[in-house]
Amino acid sequence: MSRFQGDSDDAARPYSPWASTPASTYRSRALLLPSEPPAVAVARRWIRKHLTRWALDELVDSCELLASELATNAIRHAADTHSITLLLMYASNTLRLEVRDSDATALPSCRNAEPTEEDGRGLALIENCADRWGVNPTVTGKSVWCELDTPRTGSPQPLRQGRTGGGING
Template sequence: MGLIALGNCNLETAGKLGAALSGAHRADDPVVLDLDLVVAPEVVPGLRRMLRACLGAPCADVQLCVTELVGNVIRHVGEGTRVRVRASRNADRIRVEVSDPAPRARLLPRHATADDETGRGLALLDAMALRWGVDQGEASKSVWCEIAWDEPTQMM
C-alpha cells in the first residue's frame, strides 16, 4: 500500500480515505479504521482528522490516545517506522491499537517532573483509558487502549 499525506487532508477527504483504506464494512462491523502508514510528526494531525471522520463524532479522548501511541513510536522506535493503526467501536467503547515492528521496545511509565517536556504520555493514556496494555509478538508489538464511548451524546 502506498503512503498517504494525511496532514494534507480536509475532514471530508479524510473520511473518504478512511473508508477506502479500511475496506468495505457492514453497518454492524466494529472496525472503523485500519491502515498501515509510515509515521512522522507531520502525519499525526491528519491521522487525528481521519479518526474523527471515521467515528463521525467529536472524539478528543480517542484522538489524544492515538497521538500519544503514535508519538511513542516516533520517539522510541524511530521516525519512518511502518505502523498499523486500528480503531474499532462497540456500543460503549473505542479500542485503538498501534502496532510496530519493535517487539523488544518496552513501555515504561516515567514520573515526569514539572519541568520535563516529555514523559507524560503513558500517564495520560492511563488517565484517559478504561484500560490499556501491550501485546508482544515475535516480530512486533501492539499497544492498545480502550476509551469510553457514549455515541448518542457525542454525535455532531
C-alpha cells in the same frame, strides 16, 4: 488486559468483548502510516472522519488525543520502524484504539516525569484518559492499545455518509 487470538492483517479480534460481537455490529478500520512526525496529524484527521461516520462524535476529542500520544510514542521510541499501523475498532459499547510497530523490545511503561522534563507524560495521560490500556506482543513487534467505554446500549448508530463499518479500509 485483553489478549489477541493471533495476529493478522485484518485487525485480529481480541477476546471479550470483541470475540462474541456479531459482525454486523463490529466496526473496524486500519491505517498504515509512515513513522514520521507529520503522520500524527494524519492520524487525528482519520480518527475524526471515522468516528463521525460511526456517530461516535462524543469520543472524537479524547480519541484524537490518545491517538496523538500512541502514535508519537511509536514514532519516537520504536527502533527501526519505518511505518506504524493505527487500528480503530468499535464493538459492545467499547472503542479500541491501537498502534502497532515492528519493535518488540522497546516496551512502553508509565513513569513519573520531573516538572522540568519536556516529555515522559504520554502514558500517564493515556492511563488517566482511557478506561483501559496495555501492551501486547505481536508476530511482527508490539501493539499498544487503549479503550474508551461509551454509555450507549444496543447496536451502534447507523453509519453516516454511506460506507459500511467492517474491514480494513482507510
